Structure formats: structure tokens, C-alpha cells
Amino acid sequence: GTSWNSVGSGSNNSVNALAVYNGELYVGGYFNSAGGASANRIARWNGTSWNSVGSGSNNSVNALAVYNGELYVGGYFNSAGGASANYIARWNGTSWNTLGSGSTNGVNSFVFALAVYNGELYVGGQFNSAGGVSANYIARWNGTSWSALGTGSGNGLNGTVYALAVYNGELYVGGQFTSAGGASANRIARWNGTSWNTLGTGSTNGVNSFVYALAVYNGELYVGGQFTSAGGASANRIARWNGASWNALSTGSGNGVNGGVSALAAYNNSLFLGGGFTQVNVGDNPIPSSRIAQWTASPSSVQDPIIQPKGYALAQNYPNPFNPTTTISYELPVASEVSLTLYDVLGKEVMTLVKARQAAGSYRVNVNASGLSSGVYFYRLEAGSFVATKKMMLVK
Helix, strand or coil: CCCCCCCCCCECCCEEEEEEECCEEEEEECCCEECCEECCCEEEECCCCEEECCCCECCCEEEEEEECCEEEEEECCCEECCEECCCEEEECCCCEECCCCHHHCCECCCEEEEEEECCEEEEEECCCEECCEECCCEEEECCCCEEECCCCCCCCECCCEEEEEEECCEEEEEECCCEECCEECCCEEEECCCCEECCCCHHHCCECCCEEEEEEECCEEEEEECCCEECCEECCCEEEECCCCEECCCCCCCCEECCCEEEEEEECCEEEEEECCCEEEECCEEEECCCEEEECCCCCCCEECCCCCCCCEECCCECCCECCEEEEEEEECCCEEEEEEEEECCCCEEEEEEEEEECCEEEEEEEECCCCCCEEEEEEEEECCEEEEEEEEECC
16 A cells, blocks of 8 residues: 565566465466475465465466355466366365366366356356357356357357456456457447347447456446547547446546556555556646556546445335336445345345445446346345345346
């Protein structure tokens, strides 16, 4: 928050991915040494020292995610823990395991992105087969088996996936593709559990070049990459999507940054950008910034900062019953770590609506349940020490 510090003596080559698992920081990349000790492409940091993760993998690690109590690891490798593992494997804290069995375990080419959505692990990359099943550049793993996103030869996408994120109850996918589910989708698309949709309409939907990073911040989805246009308007390498339209991060022809954005993270009420840029632009004012920068947004349309809430509150969704969209409102008296989750009547998580640190204020979240069946659902807000649950009904 105020100064830089080293992480022991670090690693001896590039780092591509970070994740917290079992109270430790796991680090994946192309290195074979961390803290001076052997660590093949993945290592863990306990706050004071480095440790290996079994015998690691035999090639680069690109993505990490926690799912069903295990750490999932994706990359360029075909071996993990000394055993065959095609580009993705899982670590349970003591040993490595594959996703599926036999020669068709895992996927048939590189993995670049992992995310948990609707109780399943979503995997994006350069492959066209998962567990021996056709799956074009994206697939899902339910803990026991693989499946594609969509049916037929047009399932999935027509180009590499580099980034995944959950926003407003949908899975957002970024990469270098121009088609999703067989329809036009320029480098970014969203999956609602059953079908694909674009971000914007017409030929200017999405962005005009590659997407490498996605993050939810201040109630909006932030998108980073190599593009200079989003939704047909100027947006230099970074833009934001509010659920209905695109916006740049500032005004003027020099908005955004002057080089590619490859990583995004929300932290301490700000959005942090990493990439190849050396300058950020606010209006027409260039500011030197060497490959990492901090963006603090003004309140978005989903937040009302004028009336400071006096306490935590979760309102009944409106309309209720609904089909297929509804709005959930809540209030935060102070900045809080917020989790807003939707469950079915059996207690199974079906959507993660919000998972972020948010400033004090009043918030509204639009929920699209078109991918769910009719019935009773429950939404649960956890913020600070506050927990509240309410019932909603979807009628189709």
C-alpha cells in the first residue's frame, strides 16, 4: 500500500500466475528455482519462505484457480508430479492428479485461463478437445467429466482464450477470437450458462484487438489488452463495460495507456494495471508509469454516494417473481469485502454475483437468470460481519 518489498529471493525465471490456496501464495511460471531451491514451474510462499509443490510440472504454468478444495494448474506442460497430465492438473495439498483418466485426460493444447462459474471449473486456452470431447478453446469440468459450451462443431469459440471472469451472473471470456457459438463476437463474449452473447450489438460489438485481462471493479467489468477501440469508440488498451455499454477510462484521444495491458486486479478500492506500457493518459495529460499503474474510479451508476448508508442492508429483489431479469440492492456503511451469491433450494451455488471489495454506498446488481430453470432461489450477502439471505422466485 505504500512501498515495495521482495518475496525472499524470488524465482529464477518468469512468473505468469498467482493464487492463494490453503493459506499460502502459489506462484506459477517458467522458473525451476524459487528461494534458491528447486521448484519446477510452481512454488508456494508461506510468508517467510519458499517451498516446492511436489515435483511440479515439466513446462510453463500459465493459470491457477481454486476449485472444490483443490488447486487447479494450467499451462504448457504434459506432466505434473512426474505423471502424464495434459496441460492441466490439480494439487490437493499433498499430491498431483489429472482431470480425467487415460491418454485423453486434460486438454489437447495450451491452457491460459481458469475460472469457477455456476459450480464448475471453466478452462480457456488454445485447445479444441477436452477429455477427448470436442471443445473449441473453452471447456468446463464438473469435478468428474468434461463438456463443451454449446453443441455441434460451432461450440465454444474460433480463437484462443486468454482471460475469464464472472460478472453480473455471467462468465465473460476474452481472447483473440471473432466468433462465439458460431456468431460474431469480437475478442470478448459472455456465457450465461446455456448460450453465448456479445458485448454490444452490430459489427462494433466487443473490441478491435486482443483481450488479455478481465477484472470486476466498482460495479463494472474492466477489460485490458491490445485494442484501441471498444464498442466502436476510442479506448486505448483498457475499457469498462457496465452491463449495457462500453466506456473509456477517461476523455480525450489519449485515454487509457500507451502499451498493452496483460493483468488487472482490484485492490484497496483501486484497480491495478500491469503490462507493457510506459505512460498513462488522463484526458490529454500523459503521466509516466513503468508497466504498472493504479486507477481509482469515480462512483459508477450502480453506486449512490450522496446518501451515506447508516448500516448494512439487503433489500428484496425487484421485481419478484421475475423472468428472466431482476435487481438486487444493498447498502454498505463502510468499505467492505463483499460476496453476493445465488443458491438453489438445495443450497447449491448457481451464480456468484459480486466478489470484490467495495466502497461505502448503495449498490444495485442486475441479475440475468435466463440460464436457470423456474423455481425458488436464495441470494446471500456477506459484507464485513453482516450476513443476510432473501428468497426470490423465477417464473418462466
